[in-house]
Amino acid sequence: MTQEAMATSTAVINAEPAAVWQVLTDPERLSRAFFGAKVETDWRVGSPITFTGEWDGKTFQDKGEILAVEPGRMLRFTHFSPLSGQPDVPENYHTLTFDLTPADRRTELTISQSNAGSAEEREHSEANWAKMLDTIKQLAGR
Numbered sequence: 001m002t003q004e005a006m007a008t009s010t011a012v013i014n015a016e017p018a019a020v021w022q023v024l025t026d027p028e029r030l031s032r033a034f035f036g037a038k039v040e041t042d043w044r045v046g047s048p049i050t051f052t053g054e055w056d057g058k059t060f061q062d063k064g065e066i067l068a069v070e071p072g073r074m075l076r077f078t079h080f081s082p083l084s085g086q087p088d089v090p091e092n093y094h095t096l097t098f099d100l101t102p103a104d105r106r107t108e109l110t111i112s113q114s115n116a117g118s119a120e121e122r123e124h125s126e127a128n129w130a131k132m133l134d135t136i137k138q139l140a141g142r
Contacts, residue, residue: 007116009129013107015140017072017100020107023139024075024098033135035128037062041077043069049077058083064093074099079113091115107140109133 013020023029030039037053043066051062064078075098086092095114100107111129116122 005114005116005122007113007122007125007129008110009126009133010108010110011130011133011137012103013109013133013137013140015107016105017102017107019140020100020109020136021072023136029139032139033132035132041066043075045069049079051079055083064096067095072100109136 023033025043027039031037034051035053035055037051037060039049039051041047041049045066045068047066049064049066051060053060060081060083062079062081062083064080066077068074068076077096078093079096080088080093082088084092093115097110097112097114099110099112101110102108111133113125113129116125
């Protein structure tokens with residue numbers, strides 16, 4: 001995977017990793033972070049994950065599969081959106097990784113997205129992940 005194909009955003013959150021983890025795995029709070037999309041999964045490796053909502057006036061149901069779950073440390077899943085206009089084939093899926101690193105009763109949270117495509121797509125994704133990180137800060141912070 002080339003660096004150009006990876007979109008990454010990082011923030012330090014004034015909460016311990018357990019509090020950030022609760023936001024990432026609680027469907028109601030995660031929905032708020034994912035721009036209002038309803039998130040459904042059981043968080044078990046191999047299980048499906050879906051995101052249902054509306055974006056720019058269009059309804060959608062994105063999907064993926066849970067790849068890794070390390071409570072308080074890392075969450076990884078695939079993601080595909082039909083709104084991309086691309087065929088639903090493995091090479092058009094992204095892998096989203098949420099890495100949590102403890103830092104003096106705070107948490108550094110990095111969101112990485114593989115297969116970000118062009119520089120424009122990568123910048124758009126990084127801007128979206130930065131907005132998501134701001135919401136997670138609000139939901140997890142004290």
